[in-house]
Amino acid sequence: MSVSEQTKVGQNYVDGLRERFGAAILETEWQTADQVTVTVKLGSLPDVVEWLYYQQGGWLSVLFGNDERPLNGHFAVYYVLSMEGLVKSWVVVRALVEEHRPEFPSVTPRVPAAVWGEREIRDMYGLVPVGLPDERRLVLPDDWPEDLHPLRKDAMAYNQRPAPTTDDETYTFVNEASGSTRDVPLGPLHITSDEPGHFRLFVDGEDIVDADYRMFYVHRGMEKLAETRMGYDEVTFLSDRVCGICGFTHSVAYSSAVENALGLAVPARAQAIRSVFLEVERLHSHLLNLGLASHFVGFDTGFMQFFRVREKAMTMAELLTGARKTYGMNLIGGVRRDIMKDERTRTLKLVAELRAETTQLIDMLLSTPNLRERTAGVGVLSKQVARDYSPVGPLVRASGFKRDVRDLHAYAGYGSLPFDVHTEDSCDVLGRVLVRAREFFDSLAIIEHALDNLPAGPVLLEGFHYQPHRFALGFAEAPRGEDIHWAMTGDNQKLYRWRCRAPTYANWPPLRYMLRGNTVSDAPLIVASIDPCYSCTDRVTLVDVKKRKSTTVPYKEIERYGRERKNSPLK
Amino acid sequence: MLKLFKIIADAGEATAKYPFAPFPVSPGFRGKPELNAAQCIACAACTTACPANALTMGNDTADGTRTWQLNLGRCIFCGRCEEVCPTHAIVLTPEFELAVANKADLLQKATFRLQQCEQCGQPFAPAKEIGYVMDLLRQSGVAVDEARRAEFASCPACKRKATVTRDAVSQHLSQEAEQ
Ligand code: SF4
Ligand code: SF4
Numbered sequence: 001m002s003v004s005e006q007t008k009v010g011q012n013y014v015d016g017l018r019e020r021f022g023a024a025i026l027e028t029e030w031q032t033a034d035q036v037t038v039t040v041k042l043g044s045l046p047d048v049v050e051w052l053y054y055q056q057g058g059w060l061s062v063l064f065g066n067d068e069r070p071l072n073g074h075f076a077v078y079y080v081l082s083m084e085g086l087v088k089s090w091v092v093v094r095a096l097v098e099e100h101r102p103e104f105p106s107v108t109p110r111v112p113a114a115v116w117g118e119r120e121i122r123d124m125y126g127l128v129p130v131g132l133p134d135e136r137r138l139v140l141p142d143d144w145p146e147d148l149h150p151l152r153k154d155a156m157a158y159n160q161r162p163a164p165t166t167d168d169e170t171y172t173f174v175n176e177a178s179g180s181t182r183d184v185p186l187g188p189l190h191i192t193s194d195e196p197g198h199f200r201l202f203v204d205g206e207d208i209v210d211a212d213y214r215m216f217y218v219h220r221g222m223e224k225l226a227e228t229r230m231g232y233d234e235v236t237f238l239s240d241r242v243c244g245i246c247g248f249t250h251s252v253a254y255s256s257a258v259e260n261a262l263g264l265a266v267p268a269r270a271q272a273i274r275s276v277f278l279e280v281e282r283l284h285s286h287l288l289n290l291g292l293a294s295h296f297v298g299f300d301t302g303f304m305q306f307f308r309v310r311e312k313a314m315t316m317a318e319l320l321t322g323a324r325k326t327y328g329m330n331l332i333g334g335v336r337r338d339i340m341k342d343e344r345t346r347t348l349k350l351v352a353e354l355r356a357e358t359t360q361l362i363d364m365l366l367s368t369p370n371l372r373e374r375t376a377g378v379g380v381l382s383k384q385v386a387r388d389y390s391p392v393g394p395l396v397r398a399s400g401f402k403r404d405v406r407d408l409h410a411y412a413g414y415g416s417l418p419f420d421v422h423t424e425d426s427c428d429v430l431g432r433v434l435v436r437a438r439e440f441f442d443s444l445a446i447i448e449h450a451l452d453n454l455p456a457g458p459v460l461l462e463g464f465h466y467q468p469h470r471f472a473l474g475f476a477e478a479p480r481g482e483d484i485h486w487a488m489t490g491d492n493q494k495l496y497r498w499r500c501r502a503p504t505y506a507n508w509p510p511l512r513y514m515l516r517g518n519t520v521s522d523a524p525l526i527v528a529s530i531d532p533c534y535s536c537t538d539r540v541t542l543v544d545v546k547k548r549k550s551t552t553v554p555y556k557e558i559e560r561y562g563r564e565r566k567n568s569p570l571k
Numbered sequence: 572m573l574k575l576f577k578i579i580a581d582a583g584e585a586t587a588k589y590p591f592a593p594f595p596v597s598p599g600f601r602g603k604p605e606l607n608a609a610q611c612i613a614c615a616a617c618t619t620a621c622p623a624n625a626l627t628m629g630n631d632t633a634d635g636t637r638t639w640q641l642n643l644g645r646c647i648f649c650g651r652c653e654e655v656c657p658t659h660a661i662v663l664t665p666e667f668e669l670a671v672a673n674k675a676d677l678l679q680k681a682t683f684r685l686q687q688c689e690q691c692g693q694p695f696a697p698a699k700e701i702g703y704v705m706d707l708l709r710q711s712g713v714a715v716d717e718a719r720r721a722e723f724a725s726c727p728a729c730k731r732k733a734t735v736t737r738d739a740v741s742q743h744l745s746q747e748a749e750q
Contacts (some may be wrong), residue, residue: 238622305582320602323601326647328649328650
């Protein structure tokens, strides 16, 4: 897209980069008024990302690889920075990697937030991050063939499944503790939400000294599927299914990525309706997490009450979209369904009921003596760790950072809707509960305001032209932090590359620091406080059915339980 | 504690009587898609639109039939089929009880006759689609009577051939007229 000089937001960062790094800045290309992609020399990648991150108020939202050999003969790596200093914009740092020398300098030693992304690039593209301390796989199973990198264009079909060669896991869990510790395996089926994740707690008596964990047991290969099997306009329905809770948020993020790439102006009414649906999703998600918070402090009656009231939010979704979950409401260019007068009246009535009933419940939850006792000072995410790892959502907001893409980079109808970004300085589980409680009431206010002020006009843009090889970012604030998507269109109305990052992906890496220093009995509470979403994290390559089966039988893990183990200096 | 008891008392009974009483859904709820085969013209618009490949269409030229198939196991209840259908033959119902004991029961089929070309005898389009096209033309004021059905029931290749022959003849005539 051609963006005129006057409207460019974030030009200051580009100027700064040119001044500081001169010839290392090879090319700049604007995708939208506030999205710029800067191609840099491979060797300067860590310097450039570090400077934007720590000196210019950048946060690392996502990073990914792309096999651009059919386009320009190279692989590429992209580091997406959400610039949250004085000027709010997106700067994407891109570097080309030569095919015969598949490696790039790791950014992780400078910016820890890059760790999962770089491990994933190595798995998926076989590009080696030189200097990355953690050399373990992230996504691929232990017995996956060494030289098969699923997202390379010439690697494999989306439905290929290399036969499993072993039932044993060989993954090494890292223990950074200095004394002797005991291993406590949690999982593979998980403590909080009955989803698969393998946690290893290293404990001294009852105290957690360190923790490590492994995810991606339910990897569904969605990115590969979208790139090879589906039309770009069908992927909106696939993205609806990334998450069982915030699916609509993903589909907004995906649709807007394509809309941004193609330079489409989505009608104002469609944008406002998207915001309404997005907030409906936040309602039921936050009620679920508040219910879980009650459950974990032993207040199960409260849990039941939250779930009873939550049903009203589900009804609201069904009323407005025709489905309780997976709304299926987005198309590229807008939404498929308008909001009629009767639906509006009934929704407003539900909003009023939800407000009254949830006020009572939250009152009750906060006056439960057990709550403060169990959650205050527990699972602390220090400001430094938060700054280093770029977590998102209520987690980062409860550590004092005002990060919310609805506010920072307004999308959908949020530019003209009333809400605050709620923060807490306590950095603990309690803070996250309080942030969610306040956000819940803001969502109700947003829905009311939007329904009372829906702009007139169409809800869908029709008759645009698809263009291949255009790319841009799309994003939306899910209940647990922002979903961020990057889409590049390709030939035959198919995506060339789709990268989808769910919020929990950004929140897992700092979790180990939140577990340290707490007791084993607090672990479920702490994990629940990030409101984790397993399958969303696990979204890219392959599900190893056999392996998944074998991990649901935790005999081996039980055997290990209680076994004394010397601390191995792995790092 | 008292507060809690009051909330519980106010809430009353939260449990629905389902399945012993029907469970109502909101208007516009997207449940099981249902085909009205009498209305369907086998045009395949729905099978092209279906993002989940739940709808498929297969031709059997030896038999001269075309079979529409819905696999409910793949359906995501998006309603794209309903949106694109020109004859309202497929609609999403409020039906949500879809469990079956036998996987094959998830498949639904409808078979349509293919029209054989009046000239060459090859099947080329669903017979009902040809009737639909004639109806459409009539509706927009073009007088099309049944006698002209043969004209519409010709395959594109034969039509092209006929056009070329006709044009050649007329060109020939006009050249003669000039001389
Ligand atoms: S779009 Fe309608 S008429 Fe055409 S095949 Fe499908 S159901 Fe039949
Ligand atoms: S509802 Fe959607 S998935 Fe189901 S048959 Fe229709 S188009 Fe296909």
